[in-house]
Amino acid sequence: MVSIERLLSLISPKAISIEPIAGKGLFSTEDAAGLLGQVQHLGYAVGIRVLEAKIGGNSGSKLLLIGAVTDSLISAGMAPTASRAIAEIAVSDVCGTGKCEKCHGTGESYSMRYNRIFKCGRCQGTGDHFPKMRDYATWFALLTKSSCSTEDFRNLYYDRLMDAIDTLSREEGEAARQCRKMLNLTEQEVA
Numbered sequence: 266m267v268s269i270e271r272l273l274s275l276i277s278p279k280a281i282s283i284e285p286i287a288g289k290g291l292f293s294t295e296d297a298a299g300l301l302g303q304v305q306h307l308g309y310a311v312g313i314r315v316l317e318a319k320i321g322g323n324s325g326s327k328l329l330l331i332g333a334v335t336d337s338l339i340s341a342g343m344a345p346t347a348s349r350a351i352a353e354i355a356v357s358d359v360c361g362t363g364k365c366e367k368c369h370g371t372g373e374s375y376s377m378r379y380n381r382i383f384k385c386g387r388c389q390g391t392g393d394h395f396p397k398m399r400d401y402a403t404w405f406a407l408l409t410k411s412s413c414s415t416e417d418f419r420n421l422y423y424d425r426l427m428d429a430i431d432t433l434s435r436e437e438g439e440a441a442r443q444c445r446k447m448l449n450l451t452e453q454e455v456a
């Protein structure tokens with residue numbers, strides 16, 4: 266079975282261009298591109314871009330997503346600079362590794378000072394990337410070159426950011442489901 270990860274890595278620049286499928290036929294880069302194109306045209310274009318950016322490491326897709334989210338925020342009445350920043354945070358969040366940036370997902374951090382390993386303070390030992398309101402506010406202030414406080418961020422932007430993140434994650438899930446469905450069909454044809 267060709268996985269979603271494998272499907273996306275087939276079209277990434279570093280791909281090995283062929284994958285045995287169901288032990289019989291072969292699934293090539295062209296097949297992968299064709300399948301993704303089909304899913305895209307079925308109405309999962311945003312979700313496919315998320316998968317390309319997240320799994321395929323495609324920075325072009327990431328930029329397109331940021332552009333699309335920015336536009337939708339602007340048309341919802343948000344100022345362009347703020348829209349762009351929220352879009353960038355949302356896309357980075359959804360397309361990121363999901364792991365804590367400090368401990369890289371191990372949940373532990375080594376202290377040079379004490380020469381021993383501690384529970385990671387950033388993620389409380391979970392290893393998950395779960396930014397706090399303050400982290401988002403700092404990120405936002407940096408991107409907009411403003412002095413947005415945590416409180417301002419909470420009041421003005423947090424809900425919009427969460428909406429954008431939810432939408433992107435949902436689109437990603439739906440596109441991945443559709444890809445799996447089509448991969449199953451392809452494998453049945455080959456087998």
Ligand SMILES: [Zn+2]
Pocket residue numbers: 365366367368369370371372373385386387388389390391392393
């Ligand atoms: Zn951590």
